[in-house]
Amino acid sequence: MTSSHRPVDIMTCAIANMLEDGETVFHGVSSHLPMVAMSLAKNMHAPDLVHLNIPGGVNPSSIAKASYSSAGAELLDSGEAYFPLEEVFDLSMRGRLDVAFLGGIQFDINGNVNASVIGDYHRPKLRLPGGAGSAVLIPTAKKAIIWRVKHDPRTFVEKVDFVTTRGNLWKIVTPLCVFEFKNGKLHLDTIHPTSSLEEVRANTGFELLYDTVRYTPEPTREELNMLKKVDPHDYRSIELK
């Protein structure tokens, strides 16, 4: 397949389409792409989606000012209520957070996530930023979505160096494909139309499990128009720059 769309737009639309109307959805720091996807979903099919974030602005009317940070005051300034990070965690602990967006540096087929270290935990070769909320949100959110803008064999590995958390993942979205975690294993869910089975395989350090090869939907014209409106400065690709 060929596609003229940018992978980041395919990713953003794919994520937006994972979100259902009325769901409570949280993104953290350094999370522009999911923030834009949430805003897209809310303006398309999910008007009652509840957008939660670190600064605590429930349903910010606009994300257009959140340039360098997805944890800044702008999200609160235009929100409907104040519901800060502490409370979002509590909400997830109560089983009432529907979707959480989380990061990570390494993933393996068994749904292990590493956001902590490469090498020994106490004297690491590489100290990573840390899992932030992952270790408590992945086990408790109803649907944990991981997005990662790198898809290479050092990211999708046979076995992670360190298990920051594991299990209860729902989807992993990369520039090449979407994985789904089911029956304890990562399965290839859809391949982006800009990529191919071969490319995904060449860049994945573990066996690709799938039934049939399916493709991620192309962004629609309506979605692309709305993306221009909700994210005029293309913050969604900040991680890819």
Place this chain on the structure above:
Amino acid sequence: MTSSHRPVDIMTCAIANMLEDGETVFHGVSSHLPMVAMSLAKNMHAPDLVHLNIPGGVNPSSIAKASYSSAGAELLDSGEAYFPLEEVFDLSMRGRLDVAFLGGIQFDINGNVNASVIGDYHRPKLRLPGGAGSAVLIPTAKKAIIWRVKHDPRTFVEKVDFVTTRGNLWKIVTPLCVFEFKNGKLHLDTIHPTSSLEEVRANTGFELLYDTVRYTPEPTREELNMLKKVDPHDYRSIELK
């Protein structure tokens, strides 16, 4: 000794004089007398006393509107900050509440306090209102002061019917005298000039321990004038009416 003062005024001034400048001091519900005593202290010798209460008004400028309740919004309306009950408890747990005012129905010489039941706990002869904060504040406040407007042998008993909490009392103030808890026993601290050793003994169900007989100071003219100002409606005697 004879005295023309009302016992309630002697009590109020005695309590006020137990409070030191800069202390954090809490009173709860149904606590007009200590509330007035705090206000008196703050306006006399303890301007930096920190007045804490259930509705959360730190240092209310006036208590003159708190007619039927010592837990109403008036205390917040005229306060300097909002620091509600939950937080006052936490503060006490951290050892940073200097003085707490608490009630109770029965007391014995060993510093046991009953605010719960007469008779069996699960099927009481009399269900009392309950200890409110007593069971956690008496053990944690630096100085726990109990005031009680009844002083009779059913209140100061050989052995309480039920131990709501025990230990770490500091003072008990009654219309007849002040007890101090030291070395694990209630000691007679001072007798009000309106009463006598005989009267206290006749109304106390346990042995009176004391070294010398001392009297509670009479309210000064300045104190009485200030009482008129801070408590013009005589809320302090609401329990005695």
Place this chain on the structure above:
Amino acid sequence: MKKVMCLNKAAGMVRDGDTISFGGNVLHRVPMAFVREIARQKKQELKIVKTAGAHDIDLLCAMDSVTSVDAGFVSYETKFGLASHYRRAVQEGRVKGNEHACYTVICALRGAQMNVPFMPVKGLVAGELLEKNDYFMVVEDPFSGNPITLVKTIVPDVAVIHVQECDQNGNARIYGPKFEDVLLSRAAKKVIITTEQVVPAGMMKRNAEYVDIPSFLVSAVVHTPRGAAPASCPGKYDIDETSLISFLGMKTKEEIEGYLSDYSSRDHSGERTALRI
């Protein structure tokens, strides 16, 4: 999803046997219209949880709607005396009085907010409350080996909170003391808001930072002007002493049923205006 509903329907969300908690404190901002509707609907076997209650608990005990009360303090304030219906119900064994220390109710609700089975409590270290109640336990802190008291978490099935302002989505704002109401709204499975005024969402949004209970936590909104009476509602009205004293003089269930039915049309009076919004 329409959250604004009539009192009748909202009270119908409370099921017999529910653990229920009411906002406010003693005689302040208590959701009395809702409490009365529960009583009129003859709910049974409610388990009430509150740090410090008065008329709410007393009334429901009088109507035999209650099986247990977990509270630190149950009494009117000094001037209005004791909660005689509650007392009698406990003394006669009809209601189990689970005494807490106010703070242990708060801790039990914090446990619910965090969805953990217990909360450690510093101060509760002595006395018979510890010994007689199975919801307290002293264990060894595994980090230090020292003893520490735990209180068992209480998860209310329903919290009912009376506020001055709420929008039609359920964003609610409390003026004046909040007591434990914000915590309650996080601890309970379902939150029902009764409100003096239903305000437009746009207006609420202008002071979004001061919304105390965000809409997504709220299941129902009921317009009940004077819904805290005869308790006070800060900024709106003070206690209704006449009503309160008349209730305190009542001895029989029949008298109290009369009292409840006298309030009925007032309790439902907000429904018409709310539906116009």
Place this chain on the structure above:
Amino acid sequence: MKKVMCLNKAAGMVRDGDTISFGGNVLHRVPMAFVREIARQKKQELKIVKTAGAHDIDLLCAMDSVTSVDAGFVSYETKFGLASHYRRAVQEGRVKGNEHACYTVICALRGAQMNVPFMPVKGLVAGELLEKNDYFMVVEDPFSGNPITLVKTIVPDVAVIHVQECDQNGNARIYGPKFEDVLLSRAAKKVIITTEQVVPAGMMKRNAEYVDIPSFLVSAVVHTPRGAAPASCPGKYDIDETSLISFLGMKTKEEIEGYLSDYSSRDHSGERTALRI
């Protein structure tokens, strides 16, 4: 008791070896003037606690002032990359990186607020963070017999919080996101406020309900206009990208000492105006 003091004296309240926590989050409302002063005073062996830090932690690690960092996330946001001084310090074994899950930092601070030795945590049920760190422990819930994770309480000796407004008594108000700062002010033994403006107490009292940190919790007030820079301060200024990027390019301690001394007079600039109040 005079609480308003100069930056120099307030930073002197921090002792070598202290457990210290800074307000704000990543690049927002961080008490950077204070952090720089700590670095200039060459404090040693600080144990830093924060849910999510960036420039504060990175700078102090660069200056070898730190022995451990308890945090859920340490990194600048995407655009500014990783916290390289922190990383290197951990990788070289100079700093112990105690990874938390943000929420477990919050829970550890709640433990401090309540003065209990641990806090139960629902979500932390799997992975090596549990296994490698002695501040987590899985025990049996004595009420149900089910496993439950505990996180050990962390009590900061000092919390430093930058706010927009504070009065001379220490009543402080935060505009915009509060992050974990209110909790921090309750958890720490000592609270130091740095503030954009020192406002008259009478003015603060007009909005008493919105005071976030009451004076009796506060030990020191320091007037530090632009005291969060190069981080942002909502309502006052956005990040100083030039300064931040210049720092991110620095490799040696000497360069960073230059950076610190460049800031010195700005960091102390508020002292004169504050003393006039």
